[in-house]
Amino acid sequence: MECVVQGIxxxxxxxxxxxxxxxxxxxxxxxxxxxGFVASEVRLLCDLEQSEPTWTVKHVGGALRGAGAxxxxxxxxxxxxxxxxxxxxxxxxxxxxxxxxxxxxxGITFHFQRGxxxxxxVSSVNKMLKLHATDEAVPVTPGIxxxxxxxxxxxxNYNEVVAAVxxxxxxxxxxxxxxxxxxxxxVVPTAAAAAASLMSDGGGTTx
Numbered sequence: 001m002e003c004v005v006q007g008i009x010x011x012x013x014x015x016x017x018x019x020x021x022x023x024x025x026x027x028x029x030x031x032x033x034x035x036g037f038v039a040s041e042v043r044l045l046c047d048l049e050q051s052e053p054t055w056t057v058k059h060v061g062g063a064l065r066g067a068g069a070x071x072x073x074x075x076x077x078x079x080x081x082x083x084x085x086x087x088x089x090x091x092x093x094x095x096x097x098x099x100x101x102x103x104x105x106x107g108i109t110f111h112f113q114r115g116x117x118x119x120x121x122v123s124s125v126n127k128m129l130k131l132h133a134t135d136e137a138v139p140v141t142p143g144i145x146x147x148x149x150x151x152x153x154x155x156x157n158y159n160e161v162v163a164a165v166x167x168x169x170x171x172x173x174x175x176x177x178x179x180x181x182x183x184x185x186x187v188v189p190t191a192a193a194a195a196a197s198l199m200s201d202g203g204g205t206t207x
Contacts, residue, residue: 001076001077001078001079001152001153001154001155001158002076002077002079002150002151002152002153003074003075003076003116003150003151003153003158003161003162003165004074004075004077004148004149004150004151004180004181005073005074005075005148005149005165005169005178005179005180005181006146006147006148006149006178006179006180006181007146007147007176007177007178007179008144008145008146008147009122009144009145009147009176010143010144010145011124011143011144011145019108019109019110020108020109020110020111021049021107021108021109022049022105022106022107022108022109022121022123023047023048023049023104023105023106024045024046024047024048024049024104024105025045025046025048025102025103025104025132025134026043026044026045026046026102026103026104026105027043027044027045027046027089027099027102028041028042028043028099028100028101028102028103029041029042029043029044029092029097029098029099029100030097030098030100031096031097031098032096032097032098034096035095035096035097040059040097041059041060041100042057042058042059042092042097043057043058043059043060044056044057044058044084044088044089044092045057045058048134053086054083055083055084055085055086055088056081056082056083056084057081057082057083057084057088058079058080058081059079059080059081060077060078060079061077061078061079061080062077062078063075063076063077064076064077064158072162072166073166073169073179073180074162074165074166074169074180075180075181076153076158076162101127102127102128102131102132103125103126103127103128103140104125104126104127104128104134104137105121105123105124105125105126106123106124106126107121107122107123107124107145108121108122108123109121109122112168114164114167114168115160115161115163115164115167115168116151116152116153116160116161116164116165117151117152118149118150118151118164118165118168119149119150119151120147120148120149121146121147121148121149121150122145122146122147123145123146123148124139124141124144124145124146125139125140125141125146126138126139126140127140147176147178149165149168149169149178151164151165
């Protein structure tokens with residue numbers, strides 16, 4: 001499982017801040033009719049920042065439902081991911097999956113320990129004009145970056161993780177509006193200030 005919130009900011013340079021570079025080719029596949037009546041979706045993630053690109057298979061399931069889920073500001077959903085070999089795309093094609101869309105995410109990632117293992121990703125989303133042509137990708141929304149805050153959770157501890165992510169969002173609230181994916185919160189032109197704020201409390205930060 002994972003807990004997640006998202007927001008958007010205007011693109012700005014983030015100088016003087018410790019961070020990890022992000023460059024991921026994301027391929028979204030959907031199951032064909034031979035795999036059953038219920039549609040299945042998987043994402044293949046290729047980390048292009050590595051000297052030898054590495055692949056990960058990720059399946060994002062349904063969100064937590066019920067009255068309790070509606071009361072919290074963080075989306076809790078099932079998620080499974082695993083490392084894979086470079087021929088993973090060929091394998092899923094052989095299984096009957098079809099290409100739905102592909103994206104290139106370029107940006108930065110921060111890691112924190114604040115009651116949970118929290119990852120903050122700030123990235124621009126780019127589309128390919130030709131199949132798998134990552135070098136020719138163009139921004140989907142020029143000048144706008146997606147901010148995503150995620151934290152791994154289990155069925156036993158997700159309440160604690162939700163509380164940790166909610167507290168982290170409150171910490172960023174003066175600089176960045178975060179909400180469940182799919183809920184628009186407006187644009188905040190404070191990327192540099194938000195990044196500086198993220199790094200200001202070194203005591204609870206692990207990079």
